[in-house]
Amino acid sequence: MSVRVYTGRHSDRGSSPSGWLPYVPWALAGLTITGQIIWVLVGDQPRIALTIGTVVTFFLASATHAYLSRGLSWTAGYLAISLGFGLVIEAIGTATRFPFGDYTYTSVLGPAVLGVPILIPLAWSMMAYPCLLAAQRLVGSGLATALVGGWLFASWDLFLDPQMVSAGAWQWNSVGWVLPGIPGIPLQNFLGWLLMAFVLMWLLDRLPRKVVKDGVPTLLLTWVYLSNVLAAAVFFGRPTVALWGAVCMGIVLIPWWWRSWSQPQW
DSSP states (O other), rough: OOOOOSSTTTTTEEOOTTTTTTTTHHHHHHHHHHHHHHHHSOOOHHHHHHHHHHHHHHHHHHHHHHHHHHHHHHHHHHHHHHHHHHHHHHHHHHHTTTTSSSSSOTTTTTOOOOTTTHHHHHHHHHHHHHHHHHHHHHSSSHHHHHHHHHHHHHHHHHHHHHHHHHHHSEEEEEOSSBBBTTSBBBBHHHHHHHHHHHHHHHHHTTOOEEEOOOOHHHHHHHHHHHHHHHHHHHSSSSSSHHHHHHHHHHHHHHHHHHHHHHHHOO
C-alpha cells in the first residue's frame, strides 16, 4: 500500500472540519446540478431564474469548499483574484472591445456594475476554482499550470457563449472570423478568453498549494463537461459545438481523470 502526496512548491495538507459543515459544498453542488437539469427541460422564462440560481449555487459550492478545505486566507485570495479579475476584464472588454470583441450585455442577467452583470464575475470565479485544481493535479510548475488551466477554462466558453447568446444574455455587434461550426461568435472572443484565462490561472497559482479532498470541484468540473456535451449534441441540436467543446476540454480532462483515478491523493 502506498500513499501518493504532492510535494512540490507550496504544498501541504489542508484540514477538514467535522460535523455537518463538510456537507454544505456537496449540497450546493447538488442544487447546481439539479437546477441545470431542470434548465434544459423548461421554457425560456424559467431558464433566466435558473441561470442566475445555478451560477450562485455553483459559486457558493466553490467558495465554501475552498474555505472549508483550504482556509480563510487562501479563499480570500482566490475570491479577490477571480472576482476582481473577472469584473475588471469584462468592464474593459465592453468599453474597449478588447480582448473579446464588440459585445454588449442585456438586462437578462440582472443588476450590473460598470456595464457588467454581477453574475458574470461570479461565473468566472466559480469555474476558475475547479479548473485551477485540475491543472495543479496534472502539472507541477507554475507556467505549465497557467497554460493547462487556462486552456481548460477557456474551452468552457465554447459551450457557454453559444448557449448564452441564444438565451439573450449578451449580443455581438460585430462578428468577423468565426470557428467552423460555431457561427455568430467571433474568433476574437475565444482567443481573448484563452489569453485572459492564462493570466487568471497564473495569478491563482501564486496561492499556496494544499493537498485536500477535492470531491466537490471534481464532481462539478466533470458535470460541466459531460452535461454540456450532451446538451449541445442532443437538446440544442448543435453537434459542432459539442464536438469543439468535447475535444478541447477533453484534452485536459481525460488525462486528469486518469491521474485522479490511478494516483489518488488520499
